[in-house]
Amino acid sequence: LTPEQLADEEGGPLYTRLQALIRSAISNGKLPANGALPPERDMATSLGVSRVTVRKAIQGLVAEGVLRQRHGSGTFVSRSGGRVEQPLSRLSSFTEDMKSRGLMPTASWLERSFGMPTSAEAMILGLAPTERVARFHRLRMADNEPMALERAVVPGRILPDPSIVQNSLYDALDSLGMRPVRAVQRLNAENVGSADAALLGMASGSAVLAIERISYLPDGRVVEFTRSLYRGDAYDFVAELNLAE
Ligand code: 16G
DSSP: OOHHHHHHSOSSOHHHHHHHHHHHHHHTTSSOTTOBOOOHHHHHHHHTOOHHHHHHHHHHHHHHTSEEEETTTEEEEOGGGOOEEEESSOOOOHHHHHHTTTOOEEEEEEEEEEEOOOHHHHHHHTOOTTOOEEEEEEEEEETTEEEEEEEEEEETTTOSOGGGOSSOHHHHHHHTTOOOOEEEEEEEEEEOOHHHHHHHTOOTTOEEEEEEEEEEOTTSOEEEEEEEEEETTTEEEEOOOOOOO
16 A cells, blocks of 8 residues: 555545555455454554544444454455344344445345245245245345345235235335234254355355244235345354343
């Protein structure tokens, strides 16, 4: 990182220009994933800026997850610009989760259809023998980076027209007055198969977190049965624990 490069970054206060410079050094590989940043003092001297500016720039990028600080050993580049930390106790949607972090949620549709459930799905959703389901299969991305593969089924009685789900399943359910209020979620570790690995941009056999969510309406009816594969290298699920009464 040189003063000339810093001068090339346009607009805004000095620390945001320094952040832009660090981001571009990460994206062009000059600062590799898990690589250490030079010490604050050295960066300030070599860039001709104050240590306060360097610290402010770094703190902002740490808060965003782009950089990580380890006590006593310095500042490091996070892998792929940072893992996502997801609390395990809130019933939120992927769209809300990503937006709350300033990431842009998008999806590639793999399937959006209406049809017969499998017998396992019919049992979990508590359906009568001839009842149909809306079915959704999406690759979910944050800032264009694949995050998860998600297969959801919703009883047809609750969601008769799958095409109303554009960006967010929960927004669509909300618009029908059918947003779930409770869910049971089960997590387990898996090695991703080759087809799913290719979609997620991972090597075949990489670790993924498989998550099943069964969500309920206030009256106890099941709204969704969703199975998601989250990239093991991009996600931390975090739960707060309290001493039992
Ligand atoms: C989350 C849920 C998933 C839900 C989806 C709705 C997990 C493990 N899964 O991905 O069950 O269907 O959000 O998101 O958190 P959407 O409203 O953005 O489509």
